[in-house]
Amino acid sequence: xxxxxxxxxxxxxxxxxxxxxxxxxxxxxxxxxxxxxxxxxxxxxxxxxxxxxxxxxxxxxxxxxxxxxxxxxxxxxxxxxxxxxxxxxxxxxxxxxxxxxx
Amino acid sequence: xxxxxxxxxxxxxxxxxxxxxxxxxxxxxxxxxxxxxxxxxxxxxxxxxxxxxxxxxxxxxxxxxxxxxxxxxxxxxxxxxxxxxxxxxxxxxxxxxxxxxxxxxxxxxxxxxxxxxxxxxxxxxxxxxxxxxxxxxxxxxxxxxxxxxxxxxxxxxxxxxxxxxxxxxxxxxxxxxxxxxxxxxxxxxxxxxxxxxxxxxxxxxxxxxxxxxxxxxxx
Numbered sequence: 542x543x544x545x546x547x548x549x550x551x552x553x554x555x556x557x558x559x560x561x562x563x564x565x566x567x568x569x570x571x572x573x574x575x576x577x578x579x580x581x582x583x584x585x586x587x588x589x590x591x592x593x594x595x596x597x598x599x600x601x602x603x604x605x606x607x608x609x610x611x612x613x614x615x616x617x618x619x620x621x622x623x624x625x626x627x628x629x630x631x632x633x634x635x636x637x638x639x640x641x642x643x
Numbered sequence: 644x645x646x647x648x649x650x651x652x653x654x655x656x657x658x659x660x661x662x663x664x665x666x667x668x669x670x671x672x673x674x675x676x677x678x679x680x681x682x683x684x685x686x687x688x689x690x691x692x693x694x695x696x697x698x699x700x701x702x703x704x705x706x707x708x709x710x711x712x713x714x715x716x717x718x719x720x721x722x723x724x725x726x727x728x729x730x731x732x733x734x735x736x737x738x739x740x741x742x743x744x745x746x747x748x749x750x751x752x753x754x755x756x757x758x759x760x761x762x763x764x765x766x767x768x769x770x771x772x773x774x775x776x777x778x779x780x781x782x783x784x785x786x787x788x789x790x791x792x793x794x795x796x797x798x799x800x801x802x803x804x805x806x807x808x809x810x811x812x813x814x815x816x817x818x819x820x821x822x823x824x825x826x827x828x829x830x831x832x833x834x835x836x837x838x839x840x841x842x843x844x845x846x847x848x849x850x851x852x853x854x855x856x857x858x859x860x861x862x
Contacts, residue, residue: 546661546662550661550663553657554657557650557653561649563647631724635720636647640719640722642722
């Protein structure tokens with residue numbers, strides 16, 4: 542479980558972003574690449590991920606994020622990586638356009 | 644409310660709850676001009692009324708009275724996201740700082756001063772230490788001399804010098820002299836013994852001329 546306010550905030554951003562469809566597993570996999578996951582996921586999480594994929598006989602981005610919940614992600618993946626994914630989602634959704642001051 | 648605005652509402656609301664976003668951060672981006680342009684008249688009137696009643700106008704009061712919902716609903720999304728970006732960047736920076744402090748065994752106190760684990764009081768003398776340590780390159784990047792390793796040899800001798808005895812000879816000589824000087828036995832030579840040697844640079848004037856000009860009896 543995330544223990545700092547920073548981690549909780551990032552987990553919340555991920556969670557709401559996915560709920561509101563601003564972030565999608567397919568888009569996030571572009572940032573959470575297999576190399577990143579292999580490097581940062583602790584053995585117990587990696588084991589769960591492999592076991593669930595083996596049981597389902599498939600590994601898709603959606604399945605990946607059933608195991609890798611926002612809480613799990615902020616615990617193991619560098620927040621900079623997660624932020625890049627969130628920011629890209631916001632850009633894609635048109636939130637992060639050019640700021641026009643009145 | 645559209646999904647992107649709901650997303651912004653949730654991000655800002657949770658950020659404010661967790662104190663990773665401060666009302667000051669919001670007002671840095673949602674400036675009075677933004678409020679004046681984008682808030683509905685009813686909300687602007689409510690803000691003025693609340694400020695007049697409280698006889699103050701602070702970022703806290705603005706965020707409290709206007710509400711995050713109204714901000715997320717009326718303020719242009721890029722402005723709100725710019726605020727989120729700044730706060731996220733600050734969190735990522737402070738994460739790096741925290742990591743560095745932890746790696747060095749120092750935790751920055753709320754006042755900004757360092758504390759040493761295992762001790763309850765702060766060390767005033769160490770006030771500048773934390774900054775200094777942050778500036779210091781990582782241990783791996785610093786040159787190190789391990790015990791037993793050979794230090795780099797430095798010579799200030801002229802280019803005309805030649806090495807005539809190397810370390811093995813010098814060590815033997817040092818060991819021999821140590822027999823007569825107790826206490827120097829463990830000293831290992833940090834230098835080479837060299838001798839100045841004559842290196843001809845240009846031909847001298849003819850001997851005949853020297854003989855001509857030499858005072859005294861000529862041969």
